[in-house]
Amino acid sequence: MSDSNFTMPISFEALVGASPDAVVVHNLENQVLYWNQAAEALYGWSVDEIKGRPVARIFYLVSSEREEAVHELRDKGCWSG
Incomplete structure (x- = not known):
């Protein structure tokens, strides 16, 4: 599945849509x-305005921390932070 056609499962959208916390999902290319x-x-910004844009447009990312997170994600299949 290409990122341009990425859609979240309805159950996921229902879960995070009801959350009072900001939830941001991005790919390994930081889009x-x-x-x-x-x-x-x-x-x-609305999701339509920001979808596909670099995460760095919103957040300041420390390169070494990002690399550690990506490494853990690839090794363990999950990361939180």
């Missing part, structure tokens, strides 16, 4: 794939 209404309210 935003999804974010919920709390993220829209916090950062000021």
Whole structure:
């Protein structure tokens, strides 16, 4: 599946859509794939405006921390932070 056609499963959207916390989903190339209404309210962009854009447009990423997170994601299949 290509990132341009990426859609979240309905159950995921229902779960994060109801969250009062901002939830941002991005791929390993750091392109935003999804974010919920709390993220829209916090950062000021709708999901349509930000989808496909670099995460660095929103967040300051420390390169070494990103590399560690990607390494853990690839090794363990999950990462939180």
